[in-house]
Amino acid sequence: MRIDILTLFPALCEEPLSQSIAGRAREAGLLDLRIHNLRDWAAGKHRVTDDAPYGGGPGMVMKPEPVFAAVESLRSPEARVILMSPQGSRFDQGRARTLALLPHLILIAGHYEGVDQRVSEHLADEELSIGDYVLTNGAIAATVVADAVLRLVPGALGDEQSAEQDSFGAGLLDWPHYTRPVDFRGWRVPDVLLSGNHAEIARWRREQALNLTRRNRPDLL
Numbered sequence: 001m002r003i004d005i006l007t008l009f010p011a012l013c014e015e016p017l018s019q020s021i022a023g024r025a026r027e028a029g030l031l032d033l034r035i036h037n038l039r040d041w042a043a044g045k046h047r048v049t050d051d052a053p054y055g056g057g058p059g060m061v062m063k064p065e066p067v068f069a070a071v072e073s074l075r076s077p078e079a080r081v082i083l084m085s086p087q088g089s090r091f092d093q094g095r096a097r098t099l100a101l102l103p104h105l106i107l108i109a110g111h112y113e114g115v116d117q118r119v120s121e122h123l124a125d126e127e128l129s130i131g132d133y134v135l136t137n138g139a140i141a142a143t144v145v146a147d148a149v150l151r152l153v154p155g156a157l158g159d160e161q162s163a164e165q166d167s168f169g170a171g172l173l174d175w176p177h178y179t180r181p182v183d184f185r186g187w188r189v190p191d192v193l194l195s196g197n198h199a200e201i202a203r204w205r206r207e208q209a210l211n212l213t214r215r216n217r218p219d220l221l
Helices: 010-014 020-027 066-072 094-098 117-122 136-152 161-165 198-216
Strands: 004-009 030-036 080-090 104-109 126-128
Touching: 004 066, 004 136, 010 030, 020 030, 020 080, 020 136, 030 066, 066 094, 066 104, 066 136, 080 136, 094 117, 094 136, 104 136, 126 136
Parallel strands: 004 030, 004 104, 080 104, 080 126
Antiparallel strands: none
């Protein structure tokens, strides 16, 4: 799988996506991840990528020319172009699974007050938001999407069942997890997990997942 990230701040993406599972997937050749500086496609001596908004108002807006030039130079026939935006549809685990099946993603990270609307209307295939809040930089959101997607690429995780058992994998939040020691400051691991009875353990985990989901995310039920 190939993922291209277009941003004005490549270092914000490069460091977290070079560690842990993401780093190993890249080293193993499972993921072709390329992080690009949008200024490389900006014209003029100063490589300007933003300008004042028409109609007035605070802040600056990212110009369309560098974004169009970058995407058009990187786009493959099978690429899906995604603009990270607070106005986008909500990104979730189901969308991550769908995107992980695609051969090529191009993620556009906005900044300042936003990106010229013509990018959304005439270049991007969709807009995605990672939540109902505003970040200082769309590169953070693009990194989140890339990480959520790449861990679902076959071979990225050491155990493929890990993704299936994650929160949202089966439509519920994950159950509680414990490890050694059995007793920590008087707080013991539930006896059922020490029993060796796999049927009882599976039942307990299911009940815990349902209880947690009912308490913290009833909208998922």
